[in-house]
Amino acid sequence: MGGTPAEAKNNLGFAYERRGDLGHAFDLYKEATELDPKSSHARSNLVHAAQVLGREVPASAEASASEPVEVVVPTHTTTKQENTP
Numbered sequence: 001m002g003g004t005p006a007e008a009k010n011n012l013g014f015a016y017e018r019r020g021d022l023g024h025a026f027d028l029y030k031e032a033t034e035l036d037p038k039s040s041h042a043r044s045n046l047v048h049a050a051q052v053l054g055r056e057v058p059a060s061a062e063a064s065a066s067e068p069v070e071v072v073v074p075t076h077t078t079t080k081q082e083n084t085p
Helices: 005-018 022-035 040-053
Strands: none
Touching (some): 005 040
16 A cells, blocks of 8 residues: 555644544644645645634645645545355
8 A cells, every 4th residue: 555654644633633532633633744844635624624723824834835635535435344154
């Protein structure tokens, strides 16, 4: 499956956000933007989490403020495999 450490942190943050743990998600998004300041997904998620939590947007999210930030919500699908006798 591959991916960078920043992508892994961002995806894990998204999973925590979906579970309702936005504080933990915020921390993971922040780590992701520190690992890869050009990641528009991580920056977007961090800005969103900061706004919802009423926190200041960390400098790591504003590192490339001249670039537009697109809000991207990952869609993860899971399929269950059924065991049929």
